[in-house]
Amino acid sequence: MSTPYTLTTRADRAQARRRRRRRQVAISGISTVVLLGGLTARILTASGWPVFRRTFLSAYWFGKSIGGIASAFWLDVRLFMVIELAVLLMALLIALIRTFEVPLLFPVRLLASVYVDVMRGVPTILLVYLIGFGIPTLNLKGLPTSLTLLGGIALAMCYSAYVSEVFRAGLMSVHPSQGAAALALGLTPGQALRHVIVPQATRRVLPPLLNDFIALQKDVALISILGPQEAFRVAQIFQDQAFNFTPLIAAGLCYLCVTIPLTRFVDRMQWRAIRDRGSALALGPR
Amino acid sequence: MSVPEVPLSDATGAPAGAPVLQLRGVTKSYDGKDVLKGIDLSVGEHEAVVLIGASGSGKSTVLRCIDLLEEIDDGDIFLDGQPITVPGLDPVPIRRRLGLVFQAYNLFPHMRVLDNVILGAVRGQRMDPAQARTAGLALLDRFGLADRARDYPDKLSGGQQQRVAIARAMLTRPRALLLDEVTSALDPELIGEVLSLIRELKAEGMTMVLATHEMSFANDVADLVCFLEDGRIVEQGPPEQIFSAPREAATQRFLARLLRREDPDQPLVRG
Numbered sequence: 001m002s003t004p005y006t007l008t009t010r011a012d013r014a015q016a017r018r019r020r021r022r023r024q025v026a027i028s029g030i031s032t033v034v035l036l037g038g039l040t041a042r043i044l045t046a047s048g049w050p051v052f053r054r055t056f057l058s059a060y061w062f063g064k065s066i067g068g069i070a071s072a073f074w075l076d077v078r079l080f081m082v083i084e085l086a087v088l089l090m091a092l093l094i095a096l097i098r099t100f101e102v103p104l105l106f107p108v109r110l111l112a113s114v115y116v117d118v119m120r121g122v123p124t125i126l127l128v129y130l131i132g133f134g135i136p137t138l139n140l141k142g143l144p145t146s147l148t149l150l151g152g153i154a155l156a157m158c159y160s161a162y163v164s165e166v167f168r169a170g171l172m173s174v175h176p177s178q179g180a181a182a183l184a185l186g187l188t189p190g191q192a193l194r195h196v197i198v199p200q201a202t203r204r205v206l207p208p209l210l211n212d213f214i215a216l217q218k219d220v221a222l223i224s225i226l227g228p229q230e231a232f233r234v235a236q237i238f239q240d241q242a243f244n245f246t247p248l249i250a251a252g253l254c255y256l257c258v259t260i261p262l263t264r265f266v267d268r269m270q271w272r273a274i275r276d277r278g279s280a281l282a283l284g285p286r
Numbered sequence: 287m288s289v290p291e292v293p294l295s296d297a298t299g300a301p302a303g304a305p306v307l308q309l310r311g312v313t314k315s316y317d318g319k320d321v322l323k324g325i326d327l328s329v330g331e332h333e334a335v336v337l338i339g340a341s342g343s344g345k346s347t348v349l350r351c352i353d354l355l356e357e358i359d360d361g362d363i364f365l366d367g368q369p370i371t372v373p374g375l376d377p378v379p380i381r382r383r384l385g386l387v388f389q390a391y392n393l394f395p396h397m398r399v400l401d402n403v404i405l406g407a408v409r410g411q412r413m414d415p416a417q418a419r420t421a422g423l424a425l426l427d428r429f430g431l432a433d434r435a436r437d438y439p440d441k442l443s444g445g446q447q448q449r450v451a452i453a454r455a456m457l458t459r460p461r462a463l464l465l466d467e468v469t470s471a472l473d474p475e476l477i478g479e480v481l482s483l484i485r486e487l488k489a490e491g492m493t494m495v496l497a498t499h500e501m502s503f504a505n506d507v508a509d510l511v512c513f514l515e516d517g518r519i520v521e522q523g524p525p526e527q528i529f530s531a532p533r534e535a536a537t538q539r540f541l542a543r544l545l546r547r548e549d550p551d552q553p554l555v556r557g
Contacts, residue, residue: 180355181392185406186382186458195409199396 058246065238065247073231073254076220079148080258083156083220084213090160095167096193112164119161125222128154132226151223159216166208170201210266214259221251231255304367305330306462306493307352312361313517314347321347323517324361329462329510332491336504336525339514340540345497346389348514349464352495353386366461382410385455389467391447393439393454400426400435403454411458418457425453429483445476449483456487463487465496469503501544505529513537 043049097105097112119127131154136145144150174197182192202209224233231251238247307329314322322344329335337345350356352363354370354377363371370380393402403426404418413421426432429449439447448468455463465484469477481503488494488507498504504511505525512522513536521534532538 177388177390177392178394180350181388181394182405183355183378184353184381184384184386184388185454186378186410187406188378191409195405196394200394203396 054244056245056249058244061238061242061244061246062250064242065235066250068238069231069234069247069250070254072229072234073251075148075228075230076217076232076254077258079152079220079223079230080217083152083159084216086152086156087159087163087212087216090156091163091167092198094160094164095171098164099168099171100193116161116164119158120165122158124155124158124219125225127158128222128225130154131157132223147226148223148228151226151228155216155219155222159212159219163209163212166205166212167201169208170205171197173204174200206266206270210263214262217259217262218255221255305364306333306366307495308364308367309348309352310362310364312348312351312363313359314344314351314356315359321517322351322358325517325519327512327519327522329493329495332493333509334488334492334494334496334507335510335512336508337495337497337512337514338499338501338504338528338540343514344517345514346466349386349466349495349497353384353464354381355386378410382406382458383461384464385458385460385462386464387448387451387455387466387468389470391439391444391451391471393447393451395439398436398438399431399442399450402439402450403457406454407457422453422457425457426450429453443476444472445479448472448480452480452483452487462493462495465494465498467497467499469498469500501529501541513540515540 046052094112094116097109098116101109128151132147132150135143135150144153178196178200179192182196183189187195220230221232224230224236227233229237231254232248235247235251239245305328307327309325309327312322312325313320325344325348327335327348337348339345347356351358358371361371362369365380365383370377393399394405397405400419400422403422404413404415407413407418407421408415423432423435426435429452431446431449431453434442434446434450439450442450448471452463452465452468468484469480472480477500481500484494484496484503485507496504496507508525510522511525511528512519513528513532513534514520515536521528521532521537527533528537529541532541
C-alpha cells in the first residue's frame, strides 16, 4: 500500500543522514581512543616496561648501529632485486611447462612438478644451508663459490617454486577462448602466449605476486646465516657486542622502508588500471 | 576525417572456377560423441553461406574446423582448391588467410581497440606497425568506431565490441570471413548495427560462412542456406526455397518451432 503523500521532506532526510554520520564518527573516534589508549597505557604501566625499553628501544644503541645497518641494507636491496628477477623468469618458465601440454616436454614437466613439490615442502633455511655449504664441499669446477651468490640461488630456487604456482593459477584463469581468438588471427602458439595469455595472466596475479615479493624481501636476511654481511647480520653483530636488541629493530625498520612503499605503489597501479578500464572489478584488473 | 579507402575483399590466388572453401565428408567427434557426421559444403567466391539449426547441431564446429581450431577426424577441407587439412601441415599460415569472428567477441581486454585490430596484421603478417595502425584506423573509421580506437574493449557496448572483432578479422583481408553466431550474445537493440555491417560486407563481395539464429537476416544475406541437424546437413538451398518451401520434414519442424516461439501472427521471415 502506498500513501498518496509523503511525510518526510528532502531536508528531513538530509538531516537524518547528517545525524547518522555524526554518530558514526563519534563511535569510531571513541572506540579508537579506548582500544589504542588502553593498550598503550597497559604497556607503559607494566612493571617490566623500563627493562623492555632499555633492551629493545634504546636510543643510544639505535643511533650507534643504524648507520652501519643501513649501509649493509644496500646489499639486501641489490640481492633482492637480482633474486626477484631470477625468480620471475624461472617461475614463469616452470608455470608454462606445467600448464601447456607439449608431448616433447613430458619428462621436463614431470621434473618441474617434483621440483615445485620439493622446494615448497622444504624449510627455506635448510635449502640455504644445503646450497650455501653443500655446493662448495662438492669441489666441482665451474660452480660458484661466493656464499652471497649461493645463498641467492637457494632463495631463488625456493621462491620460484611458490611464484610458479601463482603464475600457473593466472595462466589457467585466462579463458581458452582468448587463445582461440589469438590463433584465429594467425598468431603462432608462442605469439599467442606472449601477446595475449601471459600479459593477462600476469595482471591478474599481481597482488599474490607482490605478496611473495615482500616475503622474499624479508627472507633475504636468511642469507646472513652463511656469513655475508647484510643488514640483519650486521645488526646481530651489534647485538652481540651490546647485549641489546635495538639494532635488530633498526634492521626491521630498514625492511619496512622498502616493503611499505612497494605495497602502496602496486595498490595504486592496480587502482589506476581499474579506473582506465572503467570497471570496478573486485578481483583486480583484467 | 579523410582516410584512404580500404578494400575489403581480396580476389587473388584462386585457381579459376575453384570454390573458395570446400568441405568433403568432414567428420568430428569429441570424447566419442559424433558432432559432425560427414559435412559436404562448397562456398564460391563472393558467396554467403548461412548455417542454421538448433544449438548443438554442429554449426560452430563446422566453422572452427574450417579455421583449423579443431582437428577433423576424417574428410577434407580445401581453401582455394588446396587441401588444408593434410596431417602435418602448419595451420598458422592457413589461419592467416581466414577471418573468424566469435559469438562472445573474444577481444583482448588488456589491449586498446586499435591494438586489438592490428595484432594479427603486425605479429602474424609482419606488417609494418605504422602502416597497420593507419589501415586499422581507416577500417575502424569505416565501421564508425574511429573515436573508440584508444579505449579498452570493455568500455564499449556489445555491438561496438562485435564490430571491433569484425574489423580485427578483416584487417588482414581474409579470403573468407567465418561468423559464428555473432549476434547471439547481443542485446536485441544492438543486433541491428552488427547485422547491417555484415550486409555491407556482403554487398562488397566478401565471401562468408555464417552460423546464425537470425532467420530474417539469413534470408536477406544468404546465397545458400544449409540446415544442420545432429551433425549433418539435412537440407540446403537458396533462402527462398528453405524458408518458404522446405522439402525435409526436419527443416519444417525446426522452422515451425521457431515460428511458434515468435509471434504466431507474424510471418516467419520478417521484412
